[in-house]
Amino acid sequence: MKRLLTMFTLVGVVGVLGLSTSVLASQFAIVGGKVHTLTGQGTLAEATVLIKDGKVEQIIAGSKSPRGYERIDAAGKVVTPGFIGAYTALGLVEVGFSAGQVDASTTNHPVTTIGAAVDVSYGINADSTLIPITRMEGFTTAVTGIESSDYLFKGQGAVIQLMDNDPLLKARAFMALSVNNASASDTGGTRGTLWVALKQALSEAEYAIDTDLSPTQPWYGMISRADAKALGHVVQGHQPLLIKADRKADLLHIIALKEAFSNLNVAIISGSDAWRVADQLAAANIPVIVNPEYNLPGAFDTLGATLANAGRLDKAGVKVAIGIETHNIRLATQHAGNAVANGMSYDAALASLTKNVAEIFGIDQQVGSLAPGMRADVVVWSGDPLEVTEAAEHVFIAGEPIKMQSRQTLLRDRYLNLKQDKPMVYTRP
Structure with a gap:
């Protein structure tokens, strides 16, 4: 009962403050990556990209992450606009x-x-x-x-x-x-x-x-x-x-x-x-x-x-x-x-x-670029995005992380993890 009361109290506080859980979840800090801004700010060897309410809020040098942001570690990785x-x-x-x-x-x-x-x-x-x-x-x-x-x-x-x-x-x-x-x-x-x-x-x-x-x-x-x-x-x-x-x-x-x-x-x-x-x-x-x-x-x-x-x-x-x-x-x-x-x-x-x-x-x-006020279309790459051996690890569109999932990956996962205790026609992923 106490747990329920605590949950309802938190929901009430969020409502009073005019916030939603989706808004609270839409603050991200991409920390410590090599950031290609495609602006006059150029390329930053180590920087943090702050995302808030679907926009790029700020790009700051270094790898410090402010409180209240969900942290994404990009150390050793590359960050670009989508x-x-x-x-x-x-x-x-x-x-x-x-x-x-x-x-x-x-x-x-x-x-x-x-x-x-x-x-x-x-x-x-x-x-x-x-x-x-x-x-x-x-x-x-x-x-x-x-x-x-x-x-x-x-x-x-x-x-x-x-x-x-x-x-x-x-x-x-x-x-x-x-x-x-x-x-x-x-x-x-x-x-x-x-x-x-x-x-x-x-x-x-x-x-x-x-x-x-x-x-x-x-x-x-x-x-x-x-x-x-x-x-x-x-x-x-x-x-x-x-x-x-x-x-x-x-x-x-x-x-x-x-x-x-x-x-x-x-x-x-x-x-x-x-x-x-x-x-x-x-x-x-x-x-x-x-x-x-x-x-x-x-x-x-x-x-x-x-x-x-x-x-x-x-x-x-x-x-x-x-x-x-x-x-x-x-x-x-x-x-x-x-x-x-x-x-x-x-x-x-x-x-x-x-x-x-x-x-x-x-x-x-x-x-098309990373700057305060721009729509937060941001990609974190494992390395150089122009190399075929590297891949996108995190993709944000309008400040929201997308599922790294497609029909192709679903089919891959389905047939890589088949259960052997039933005939093939009765097997589901």
Whole structure:
């Protein structure tokens, strides 16, 4: 009886103070690790990261832990911001070539004539089995969008946080399209048609900014009303325009496009030949999202592919992010490590998975670095996160530790611990 009274008394005190048990549990001190802040504070050889109410409260040198915080020993370990998948299909697809809905592709529909109006945020599935697999590897945020489309544009992508509930961090975060060979084939069979159609679409969107696009008013544009509204954010620079391109000629056209539409906020995806025009890209302030593993000419678009691409772009002053156009973005840490082996600086490689991605997509006031007031997406690594032999040991998203568990680990544990006293069909984990 005394124990019950004590428990109820404690609950009452918590209630009077306006606190909850979840709030009390959300104060953490990650103590004594090597902390990469990705800010002006730089890298601290030994520091403590304080997390409170879902935010980074403070980063202090040394290994002292204040009272009232749950202590996590990070001595000899590495602490980074949560990594950000720069371009993925996470939450939109489970297995691309299997039965079931694949929300990472789109086909023709009357609501749009060029695909710009497509909004992937409606297709995001918080229950995707791929999300836990990815966040266990230190990725806490992902940029997700359409992989394949019959349209000129791949529609508007989203930024998601890799949580179990309410993953959408930023809807309509960017507009995407491709100007490679395959896209030219789908748009009149030639780049001569594709580029004319692209410029016409952007021009109509500019015109439509001050136009009544309601159904009661006539509209004679090549693009639909819905497309014009969507592209209005692009031509005003409010929404990044991601253009997949590889060959030098296309990259130069993109630079010219930004000059023609001066408000465009352009970023390039892939960019196999980007190193050949690195100085022009830097001068135009056009970032590149690269897969640094591309090193073979898989098509005439990619004859200039090289493992040195990311490093050369970084040295030229181009903002580089590392991304893989797939749901398997967790492998990007290995790719970043290989980029370092081929000339990219270590700090630039870390930035390519964190701060640079956040800046490209306009979420750098929330994620991508460790500083007071930033969302507490924090990862404690066993060692160097760019080494394949090291792993994430603790992952925090918005200040809460995630379960280091996925469907894969559950299956592993199930079949490693089978009971032998029953036939296999009656055995449960």
